[in-house]
Amino acid sequence: MVLAVxxxxxxxxxxxxxxxxxxxxxxxxxxxxxxxYMLWSYLSSEVGQRCPVKYQNKCLDVDAIIVRGFGQGLxxxxxxxxxxxxxxxxxxxxxxxNPVEGIINARDKFTSLRILSSKGLPVPRTxxxxxxxxxxxxxxxxxxxxxxxxxxxxxxxxxxVSDIDTAYHVINVLLRANQPIYLQEYIEKENNMxxxxxxxxxxxxxxxxxxxxxxxxxxxxxxAKPIPAHPREEIARAAIEATxxxxxxxxxxxxxxxxxxxxxxxxxxxxxxxxxxxxxxxxDPAQYIATMVIDLIKK
Numbered sequence: 001m002v003l004a005v006x007x008x009x010x011x012x013x014x015x016x017x018x019x020x021x022x023x024x025x026x027x028x029x030x031x032x033x034x035x036x037y038m039l040w041s042y043l044s045s046e047v048g049q050r051c052p053v054k055y056q057n058k059c060l061d062v063d064a065i066i067v068r069g070f071g072q073g074l075x076x077x078x079x080x081x082x083x084x085x086x087x088x089x090x091x092x093x094x095x096x097x098n099p100v101e102g103i104i105n106a107r108d109k110f111t112s113l114r115i116l117s118s119k120g121l122p123v124p125r126t127x128x129x130x131x132x133x134x135x136x137x138x139x140x141x142x143x144x145x146x147x148x149x150x151x152x153x154x155x156x157x158x159x160x161v162s163d164i165d166t167a168y169h170v171i172n173v174l175l176r177a178n179q180p181i182y183l184q185e186y187i188e189k190e191n192n193m194x195x196x197x198x199x200x201x202x203x204x205x206x207x208x209x210x211x212x213x214x215x216x217x218x219x220x221x222x223x224a225k226p227i228p229a230h231p232r233e234e235i236a237r238a239a240i241e242a243t244x245x246x247x248x249x250x251x252x253x254x255x256x257x258x259x260x261x262x263x264x265x266x267x268x269x270x271x272x273x274x275x276x277x278x279x280x281x282x283x284d285p286a287q288y289i290a291t292m293v294i295d296l297i298k299k
Contacts, residue, residue: 146185
């Protein structure tokens, strides 16, 4: 019996494939799958039709979609549309990676931390509100605080404040932009670095420290230095548990190791970048993701 060659799409918003998208397309092809680069702008969904989801106005014909770029600065309407199309594809039997529920959980930073906390995983003290008085009271209580977008990545739009006057100005800017106020206790980092743990399925495939070279932000996109890491067993286990708790098949889990040997999960990314990770470790997570997706299709 000859098995059909799996057809797997990599979904992004950029007409030019990103670096990680290219790595995935190559890994899928190397493993014998037919790989397709797909853009959000050509997707549509129709109710009550034989083809619930179409691409370029033709019936969607793929076994799986790996969602790599969901989009930045989306309106609520754009976000709802993209979720609705993915759900329609998922309901029609297409494997969505990461699953729609996982994308929703991880994209909302507060919801993701609430879920992790409910599972007994360590997270920093965090609050979300639209009330400036409540927000300022939190800063007054906690002291060193990070104010960040509730949806966002790459460290963009995050501010560290330690006094009420500075917090007041940042909070008012957010309120004028009709944004909720998401605040998190700042956790002091050992050697000014945090840990990115890359999880695929039930395995930690690679890890790196991200050491800030200027300021306090440890995002590689903001100039942080990637250093190979080998997290201790309890941290690796927590990263895998966090990925599963959010219903993700793979994730980049950001963890801070405090000087007192405690650790805290700061964020779980459902579409993590890995150029810096691969450079630091020599490990290409695309190979693991491609293998996982092909195996899941075969099941």
